[in-house]
Every structure is written in C-alpha cells, then in structure tokens.
Amino acid sequence: MNRRDKLVKIVGVENFTDDPKALETYAKDFSLQPAGVPDYAVKPKDTQEVQKIIQVANDHSLPVVPVSSWVHFYGATIPKKGGIILDLTRMNRIFEVDDFNRRVRFEAGVTWEQLTSHLAENGFRVMLPLLPHPQRSVLTDTLEREVITNTVYDYGEPLQSMEVVWPNGEVFRTGSASVMGYPDSPSKGANPAGPGLDFYRFLQMAQGTMGVVTWANLKTEYLTQKDKMFLAPVKDLNMVMEFLYRILRIRIGQECLLLNNTDLAAIMAADMKKDFASLRSSLPPWTLILVISGHYRNPEGKIQYEEKTLNEIIKNEFPEISFSDNLPGLPGSGEKLLGILRKPWPKEITYWKNRYKGGCHSLFFITKPTLAPKFVEKMESLASRHGYPEGDLGGYIQPIEHNRACQIEFNLFYDPASRPEVERVRTLASEAAKTLLDQGALFTRPYGELAKLVYDRANGYAVTLKRVKKLFDPKNIMNPGNLCF
Amino acid sequence: MAISKEAYKDLEAIVGKEYISSDPVVCEGYRSGPGGYECGLGYERVMTKIPGGIIMPRTTQEVQKIVKACNRYKVPYVPYSTGWYGPRSHCHVDDELLVDLKRMDGFEIDDKHLYATVESGVIYSQLQEEAMKRGCYIIVGGGGSQCSAIANMLGDGWSPLSYRIGLPHRRILGTELVLPDGEVVKMGSLATGEDYFWGEGPGPDLRGLLRGFTGLRGCLGIVTKMAIKLLPFQPERLVPTGISPHTTLELPVKRVKWINFTMPSKDSMKKAMFEMAKAEIGGGATKVPIFWRAIAKATCKEDFWDIWSQESEDSIANFHLLRVLLIAFTCEEQMDYEEKILNEIITELGGEARRTRPSDESWFKNADSAGMWLMCGSYVSVDYVIETLEHAIPHGENYAKLKPKYTPPLMPDYGDPGWFQSFELGHQGYSEFLVYWDPDINTDGVDHFYLETSKENIRKRFYTSLLGPHQPLYLTGPAYGPNYHTWLLKVKDEFDPQFICHPPVPLAHDAFVDKAEWMRPMKDWESPEIPGS
C-alpha cells in the first residue's frame, strides 16, 4: 500500500484530500509568510487515528504539520517542506467540565467560541487573551502562550496535563494525566508537571514541532458576579507605568491593559467605514482599561475596598489619572468594552485586526513595563522612517502578573492586495524586530522570520533545543522549518 | 583508587588550594547519614559513600570548568547545595567529587519587577527576609527555610501558602544550567540577554529539563543561578520575637492572620477549602495533622510522646483542624471582608473558630521541617503529591490502610490519613504522607513500605511525586506516561553520555533494590542490568 492509500485507510476518503485546490486552504494564512503547499491533508477523528498517521509519516519520512483550526496569524502552520496537514478540527470534543476542581478537558479542535459558550452555561470561564478569534483553537493559543488580559497571578498558567502523540507515534499523557487508565482514575489531570521530565514545557510554544497535543486540561474560573470598568485617557506612558506598578502590585484589578487609539478604534467601531476615523481621532493616544470584579460572595465588598484604595492612591500619588466608566464622549462604551473583553471576538464581525485594512502584522514581545514608553517611541520613529503612517500604528500594552513584566504588541495594518503596503510592512517589521531585539526586547514566541533572528542571538539555547528535539523527533518530521528546526 | 592526581591538580587550579580537599576527615564530614532526611534507611546505608574529594566553586565559570574536567578525567560528581535532601543528594560511588555550592551566594533583587536572582548557596530564609523587607514574599518550601532556594525550587517548592501562590514550576524565571557535558544553557530571558526576569522560551521551554515534578536530584546538570518570582505581599512587618526555642513572627493582624477552625468532619474541611477557593479568599488553607500540634506543644521528645499517647484511632478520626491564612494584600478592609466571608463559610459547614496565636512559627520564615525529627529521630515523606483535593484525600487514606502492615517499625499514628491542603485557589490539592520510625532498630520494614507505596499508587492509579530518581525507574516508568522513563533515559544519555553526573541516578533506587537482599523479593518488574547494582 502506498502512503496515500495508508492515509485514506486511516481516516476514510471523506477526511482525506490531496486535491491542490483544497490544499490551498492550508498553504497560506493571515501572515506575511510565503505560501507552502502540503502534499496531503487528513482530518483524524481521535487520538488513535492521529497515532496511525504519525506512524505512516515516520515510515515515509513525511513532514507532519498539526493544524487545530483554520485561522492562523503567524505562519506556523504553513508547511515549509510539504508533507501532511494534520487537521484536528474534527477533534472538537469537550470531555468534561469539572466543577469541583475548576477544570475543563477538551480536544485540540475546540474553538474559543465553542469553549467559552459551553463553560458559560455552567457558570465558568477561562482566562482570555485579548479578543481571541472565535474560530481559533483554545488549546493551540494556550500552548502558544498567548498572554491573558487578567493581571492577577492566581489566574496565570492555566495549562494543566495533556495528551500528546510523540513524533514516533507513541501516545503519552503528561502531568498527573499520566496515570494508567486516565481519566478513569482518582487523578484528574490537574497537575501539569512530570512525570520524570516536565514534558509540558517542551510542548509549549513548540508550534507543533515536538508532537501533536490531542487534548488538554485547562483551569477554569467562575464567572465574576459583578464588575466595574475604569477607563482613563493616557498621554504620558511613563507616568501610567508607574501608576500600574503601584496599583497592580497591591492586587487592584482583574483585567488591565492599555490600547492606543488605533487599536481601540478598530475594536470599538460599530461601522468601520463610518466610525473608525472619527473614533480614532477622538480617542486619547492611549486608554488605560481596568476592570475591578467581585466574586462569588459579597462581590460588592471586594469592589468597594479595591475602589477605595484605588481612589486614595490616585488622590495622593497620581492626581493626573482620571478614571471614568466610559470612553470620552461615548456613553455606554464602558459596558460594551467589558462585554467585548469577556468573550472571543464575535464571529459575525471581521476580526478586529483585519477590520481596518484587511491585513495586520503583529510584532509582540515581552519587556519590563518601565521600558515600554521607550519601545513605543522607538517603534513610532521606525514606522515614520519607513513611511508607515504614524496614526496607523496599533499599540497594545498588556501588563503581566502584577506588572512584573508586560507584553507590547505593535500592529501594522496593511492592505494585502497592495504590494507596496505589504512590502513596507514586511521591511518595517523586519527592521523593527532587529532593532527592538538589540534594545532588549524579548521575543519568546519567534514565528516565521523572527525565529532566525532570535535563535542567532540565542545560539546556545538553540543548540540545546535541537538536541532535545532530536531525541523526540529523530527524523525531524514534525513541522520542520519552524523555530530553529 | 582516589581521584587521580592529574585530575585533582586540574581541579585545584580551577578553585585554588583553599577550596578543594580530599582529606579523609574533611570527606567524612560530608557523610550522608546516619541522621537526616530518609537517613538510617537501607538506601542510605547501601547507596551512599563519602566523597573522594570536595570542591567549592564560586562562579558558574568555575562550575563549568569543573564539570569539563570531570568529563575529561571521567570523575563522577554530584552537585550539593546543603545536602539537606538526605542520601539522594550525596555521593553514590567511590572516588566521587562532591561539588559543594555553598560559596555561590550571589544575590540580586528587583522588587519592582518581582524577582530575585540567586545562586545555589542562598537559602530560603535569606531570600524571604529580603523579599519581605520590600513588601514581597515567597513560598518557603516544606523542606524548610534552611534549604537552598534553587535546590528546593527544583524538587519541592510548595507549602500551605501555595493555596494562593501555587505551583513552584510557575515561579522559576531565567535560569542558568551547566549540563553534565559541561555546556551551559541559559533559559528564558537569559537566552538572548543578561536579565533574568523572564522564564519562558524562546520557543519551547527548556525549563522542562529542570524538574519533572520533583526534580532529578542533580543528575541532569547543575543549576548555578536562577531567578525566582516574588509575589506581592502587604506592607506591615512580621516582627521576630522570643528567645530560642520559642521564636516566632508576630503578625500584623490587620493584614496577616492565621485562624484555626475545628470542623465537624473531613468532608466539611474539604468543602470549606472548596468554598474559600470559590470565594477567592485566603492566603493559605490546610488541614493540620494532629501530631503537628503535638510537636508544637511539646517541650521535648518525651513530652511529645506523653501528648501523643493520649490519642487514639477515635481521636484521630474525629480531629479535623483547618488552618486558614488571611492576607490583606490590598488594604486593611480586605481583612475584614475576607474574614467575614470565611466565618460565613465555616458557620455554614458547622465549624468553629479556635483561639489562634497571632504569630507564625512555621510557614513564613521557618518552615517547620526540622521539628519533624523530634519524635523519633527519623523522617521521610513517602509521597507529597499535587493533584486535586479529590485525589489528595483518598490518597492519604490509602496509605493509612497500607501502613499498619509496616508498623512497627513505623511509628504508630492511630491511622492518621496524612496531610492535605488546597492549592492554586482550589484548582489543585495536595497530599503528603509523612512517616517516622525508630532508626535504632531494624528498619527494613520502612524500606519495604516506601517501595510498597509506589506499587500502591500504580495499582490505584494515583499520581505521585516519587517518580524519576525517587523510586525504581523501571517500576514507575511503564506505569506513568506510559514509559516516561524511556524519554528520561534518552535525555540523560544525550547530555551525560559518560554517566558521570551523580551516577547511578536516576537508576539509583533500581540499583538499591538489586543490591539489598531484603529488597530483592519485592522486585516484581522487568529491568535490564542496572549500572551500580
């Protein structure tokens, strides 16, 4: 039997394609990565089928590119060397919602929309990054370390145990799901660590290069009982950073983030054609968004003491900060924004990053908050040098864990149909990445071309990473051409 | 055959004469037992040796050179921060070099960004004090405040304060690791810069090599520097008071408070922890095993036994003490808010507050582990597992059922089902089962019990922390993953092809079972020939 037939036999003909037209879907995504065409695409229904596919791939030294959804922004799932697209979208079961231990177990193909609505029915939620695409895989986004908007340490690192099919075709459970017979066991899979090695760490941000994660356990949280939105216009980023050091340190707030006027307008505009431009110009350069929430018992009490302390700090130390519950001149915007923040992006509306011009390249990195203003200034100057309209630069600063660090994301909007715009963004992004890296920006998620830049700098790390990878994937069949592999 | 003269000369050139010794008296001082964690047991007697030499580096560069020299001359070596973890942290083969890291006491703190960067010689109480001076705090792992912060962060790193600030794996940031072949890998933000502030990446996270839940006992390299997360605390000082042995931290009760509650049942304790987590209040929540209270009250060993002999199966079965920590991180009003909710929960569940001293002897600066030896002069935890509360409670009960068969030599505990607590705001639960025995009588039964618990975990599908180097790898390996051991050994083989980094770990317990004639009958699993058997 040839390899094609083997694959058909595993998944059934209706879940297999090698039709060039159908394969085009997988050849490109929303990123600037050049297209790459796979040889096949298969849609397994469960782990056993995944396992068999991997075995075939090994036998024939065929690359495997795991794909959990059909929405991709960073080019990670574009095949660099052909091979098999392992389309996991059929694997979209939510196995269990564990009320007592606040956990949910679900497959790789489960989307944000699916998971959040299911959990909400049960009174739960998962911590969200900023406006995740509703059709994206929750598991993938979590593995890829998307930063959440909630700054409270307690909610961080929600990933628990997982099931993975290793590149040699073996099925393996990580953490406390590694017990025999899981989930039919006293172990619920709540511990991500072990056994023997912290395999979960190797799988994080691996872009499918270390194995295929088929399901995962994730921490869930209760829905909040009451929320209060605080919005403040920001001109002086330095001052607001000091403010955030002060308040986030004493655990005021849940979600806390900064959006510049371009990003916020793209999010809030009801009608892009009618509202975006005016909204963008009416919004302050940056908006500080802070949500204070009350939980299950006496939610008002929590909001009360946090708000009191917040106000005292503002009065005594940061009188320049002026919160209100709405954006300037936009009644009801606070409530609207809170609603937006608590759900994935609505699927009926074009994804916010694509609303403005159709295309968006995001450049994001980790840094210390005190350095954020400097990076913003640098990026603005680079943008200007490249002729990128300053007003078009999207900016998002996400404080992390009580403001120990932050993620800065610059969004470069472009019309994908305009070659000059595409090229401008490409070269700007490239130069910006290099400059920012030189100035200490930490790119922990090196997608596409960023990978070479980062791993040249992190050469020692890359060498060790390759040594580990080789143990798991000696034939380098898992998504080759990504990261440093 | 001692460490060769040539090798010794090269090693001496790295650190200087003052910081290396092969003198037999000096080496004797590094013997594992007969006292200490897990000491006096078969593993310690059979598997440990005194070092052939001791070397004390000061910098990562020196450590790297030492490791390379060991590779060059095939000198087995073991990294050693304090030696606190008992035999598994000591030399296991003849003429082994013990790399004593106590001179590496570098320390930097950036409380604005909530992290401290430490070297292997820094202990928890030092770090905690520096953190608290700056309005932050850390978890002092249950191993005790005398533990090297790095060593404990690699193998333990939790306490009742993990209710709020959780799993230790989350608190490791930029890390520097000298691999067994002498290469240095810098993780997290160190990979591309000089700052230690971030732990992840770039890309896949090589911190996966560090722990594997409860550490690899130094058989996969030497961590020389690590940044550890600090968590925001509250601004008031916890004041040290009293004179030894009654020293304690006086708590600023408007901001930090322990409260003990008697609860009507174990189930109500579990529910209380659940409700607390649901309400998202509290800084710590733990069951208090009755013998801890006896230790705390006892003025001496004999006094402990007077107190303990008053207990019975009935009193143990009916004693349910829940100890809760409240921390007003944000402001004083938070204390009132949380205390009201807590009392509401406790009342709903039929519990009652007890008079509780406004002090902390145990968990902020002085994790009370040294006191664990008071009763019998011996101690080991046969498991300390993070999973869920639903796992934790039956896990302890199961061990309690198994224990009578091995009592004596184990200390009678009237069926105490172990310690449990809530972790990560209820997302996880923790169980620990501590055992004690008279070390001066035949202790084979303890060795048997220790191994039997591993088999019981496998039979009953419990997770366990005693994987990797802690139990026979060929026993636990096939049962978890499955076959995690094959990956662990592949990694070990890749980075330590000469098998000189703390040999024969991670196969040391396998070797012990093969070597000790009282253990061999317990071997009912397959394994290839074990090096060092």
Added chain:
Amino acid sequence: MLKGKLKLDVTDLDNFEYDMSKCIKCKGCTWVDHIYMPGMTFSTRCPSATKYLFDSYGAYGKMRIGTAMLEGRMEYSDELLKILYACTLCGACDVGCKRNLDLEIELTLEALRIKAVKDGKGPMPQHKKVAQHIAEKHNRLGSPHANRNKWLPKDVKPAEKADVLYFVGCSAAYTSPEIAQATAKILNASKTPFMLMPDEWCCGNILYSVGMADEARELAKRNVEEVRKTGAKTLLLSCAEGYRMWKVDYPKLLNISTDELGFKVVHLVEFVDELIKKGSLKLKKKVNLRLTYHDSCSLSRLSEPWTPWEGERGEWGMVSPRLERRRGTNGVYQQPRDILQAIPGVELVEMIRMKENAFCCGAGRGTREAFPDFASWAAKERLQEVKAIGAQAIVATCPFCKENFAQAVSKDGEKIKVFDISEIILAAI
C-alpha cells in the same frame, strides 16, 4: 550508646553516640535562627563553619566525624585536630539545634576534645603551653603569680570577710586590669564589701575547654574548696568565660548541680542590675555614646545552670527520667541591656545578630591561643556588624571579647571604641 544507660558525662563520648547519629544536617547550628534571619548579610552564627566553609567545620560535619571517631573509623591527623579545635565552643550550634531537637551538641563537642586528649592526640601545642603555665604559675599567661593582685587600685580595699567574693580571673588580673579596677570601684560605689581569694588561681577555663578534663577537675576541686573556706555566699565575676566555668563546668566536672556549689555564682551585670532595680546604685552621669552590646557566649546562651543527669534511653530515643535540657533560653540577656538603657546619654543600638544569635568574638576557650588568625577574623566579622548598625562603640562582658575586639580594631585602624561593661557602668556612676 543508642539505647540503654546514659549519662550527661562528657568524659565518655559513648554518652553522645545518639546525639551524633541523629544530626539531620539542617544547619540550624550554623544559620541565625530563621525567624530572625536578617537577609543576605550576617546570616550565620557559627564562626568555624563561616570561615572554613567545608561541612566538616560546622557542627553538622563534626557530628559525623565524631561518629567515625567513636566507631574507630577515624585516624587522628592535623586536619582532625584543627576541626576539633578551631572552634570557640560558643554554643550557637547547641542552641540552634535545640530550637527544634533534643541533641546535646555542645556537650558532644566538649566530649570529642576530652577524647582527643585521652587518646594522647590533643590538645594543640599552644594549649599545652597554657596548661604548663597554669600548673607552674597558676595563670594561663605564664606571668608571675605574685603579680596577680597588682591590678588593685590604691583606693580600693577588699574586706577581710564579706558575703561577696570577687573572682578576678587571669585576664582582668594581668592583661585587662581596667576591668578588675572598674569592677572593684563599682562594688565600692555601691557600698558592697567584697573579698578576694586569699590565693587566687586560674579558673581552668582553657584546660577544660581544650579537653584536659582531669587537670580542670583538680583545679575545680581546689578552687571550690577555697571559696567554701572563705564562707562567701556569692562569687562575683566580671569575666564571662570564668563565669561559665564556675557556674556550669565546675559542677559538671564535680558531678554536682550548680546549686550544690554552696555559693551563688553571679556576673557583675546580674549584680549591678539588681542593685539598680533595688535603688541601691544610681547611674546618673551622662555617657554620650551610641553603643551596641555584644552578647558574650559564656554569659548568654551557655550560662544556664548545670544539673547532672543520668538515666536510660529507650524506645524512640526517649530518655528517662525526664531531662530538662539547657537550650539557652534563660541566659543572661536582659540585665546588661537594662543597665545600659538606664545610663543617661547612652543610645543602645542592637546588633543584627543578638542574644542567642550572637556571633562569637572568636577568642574564647582556647581558640585565640591556637588559631589567632581565626580569632582575629571572627572579631573583624563582628565589627562589620557594628559598622553596619552605625554604632560608635561595642560593649562586652568578658575580657576575652574586649581584648580580641580591641586588637582587631587597632590592627585595622577602625574607629570603633571597645569597652567592657564595667567601664561604662563606672563612667555613669
């Protein structure tokens, strides 16, 4: 002896087999009590472990070495002797361990030295010289015995007979006469008649401390008898080492309790504190000094009275009859502080490591004689702390401490003033 009959008798190391074998390597013997841990600096209270670094130099290493000695697995060597003797027996290890456990670390260390002497290997050559001085001239320095009372100022007349007998000691008699003079003047000023020994001999502190138990016992017998003959009710000392020797080690050597000596042993600070609180002594003169108080080991953690004990050790290592262990809790900590705080103008700033956490000066119990560099190093370590707290002066209650600090100060050209508490008290009268 792990189980069976047992005595707190330092002349037989077997009595401490259990203690040595149960050391858990927690290094409570080395670190400052974790509750009081000040952070990254001034974190330890064992000078030997801090200076020499190898585990073998800490009590936790010595317990293992001691087990090997008992089991005949350890050959004597220069290194072994250094490990046993480069140690001030300051008791930090003992108190640190006893915070949590019931192990007799200090007694074990004493027993190890006694064994080394019995085995013909110890003490250090410098100690042997001191022993010779004591045997020949009744003082540790080898100075003429006839000069022992030369310190007496003309305006001080000891009584023929009095309830209080002031035992001066070799240091105050010969090398730090200002301490003896101040003490005598304080007694005078408080109208306390006092005697001196008709023929004062060395207390034997160094003999006992280095393991020459037999010689020390002979001296103890003689000295106790001489004091009893005077009918003194109170033996007063201004030397912490001597104080400990009389109060703790004499009874230990003679197998009696402190109470059974037949007289009270007090340090000057205990005496003066009582006088102040009774109103019999008023400290009115201003002493403008920002000073710190150094807890001399023998007056603080090592000073609890001695009670002999013998019994049995059985199941779980329990002993019977019940033994009330000396854990350093009731040492003389507060009285010197109360005295200093009663003096107008004095600003008392506490050391970072204080009371039972104090870092030994490095001089006592034979250390300075055999390891002068180590003693000097320890003093300098302690003086760093004085600088860190911004004190102008350090005050101790022992001439060993004073001399060692003073030497370190003059060597390094430091600006810190070094006093004995007797001098400060006198200045305030």
